[in-house]
Amino acid sequence: MRKIEVIDYDVNWPKDYLKEEKRLKLFLKKELIQSFHIGSTSVPGLKAKPIIDILLVVQDLSELDAYSDEFEKLGYEVLGECGIENRRFFQKGGEKRTHHIHAFQYDNINEIERHILYRNYLRTHPEDCARYASIKNLMAEKYPHDIEKYCAGKNELVKEIERLSLKWHWLTIK
Template structure:
């Protein structure tokens, strides 16, 4: 596992994960965030996409909008973080050993913005996973079943819940890229 530097600490979760039935408003929530991001960063946006479970119609999810943001260089935080902070986001963590990933958070609505640089293989994987779930009912059902089974457990950190889904996520990505 790569080194993680938490820029902003958050309290332990120590609870189950609450999943909601698909909400048709989630794409509109993303559209608002996308407009904020594009307005703040302008030409520094290489790509911005709605990803994660709220981007898949019919899939139960945490009411959390996952945003995939590609900027020219995710390591160059001065080129994008201050503008995002002005829009109400904050830098949550850095993962220099995992594609120079940065996680930027928003609170209203709850947003996880995953920031990468162009050419990062994880961008392709995230979009392939999303697109596979959108197009294949059996994969979406398998993923939702695992999510529901895991969600009822008590998790110290929500990331632990996400990590517990790795096996099913990797199976679906393998089918998507196969």
Template sequence: MTRTIEIVPYDPAWPAEFAALAARLRPALADAVRIDHIGSTSVPGLDAKPVIDVQISVPALTPDDAFRIPLEGLGFRYRRDNPDLSKRYFREPEGARRVHIHVRRAGSLDEQLNLVFRDFLRARPDTARRYARTKRELAARHPHDGQAYTEGKGPFIWATLRQAAAWAQETGWEPGPDRAQGPDRTDGVSPR
């Protein structure tokens, strides 16, 4: 079955869906340093594919038993064929709502890039709107080609990461609670 790439308007329920998922994950992942909502569904107002992306930061990717066994126990499917060696990748249980779990080493470049990209888009709604337009154009151009869609986002993402790096220096950015949504809200679930 060919999946159609669909970009939908932001759904304010996405943060709550992440929070419910994180509440299931945290008890099973004692070694996780943090669990974060990343990707487009984590940016208020940003149109996105309706997929909840979760980043689980762990002390090390090998051996993988400390996170693989608990995630598989919750029904998540380990994608051993993922070519990105900077993470371990899991998908939702069969028949469940679409979820991508990215397990990365805490403090790694890729872990930090995902967090600063998210936080920069939250702080810059104009950039988030440009990103939404880019994604809609690519989805229209490549509705059944996920690889072309993903590769097409690359130039925008890398240009935005350059801006985000400067912004991080100017603001003293550090990954942490979602300051943009108030002190009582967080998209990062810290250890118990």
């Protein structure tokens, strides 16, 4: 059974992201529009599960399915939508996960922006970043082998930060 571990920020996480992004770009040339480092490992100083989350923005989500073999050659498990409509999800590392890929078609603005705004908000709001780190630590200690309860325990704060990030975004646009 996989143990949920929340560890101190690792300065190598951005480099790990760039290394994986380079590998993905080699075979996704025509399909890939943009990629982003998202999730807790993309926020300097934030404690996180040591899993690099990657957001891929692609031309055509159904065309991405043709690249399943290439993803598998890089060690990814191809999981389809995996609970989020109009997404393709890939995970690498088995029980000792190292990477997650969340792929969305370019016109799925809500999902793409939700991830990027959340990341950007936490990067610029240390007090909410600290609150998020605290609840992640607490949930990992309380539910070290139950990812559903770990996520459910963070859910209220995650939704609050999502709302705050949207408001912040609209207040800062000029």
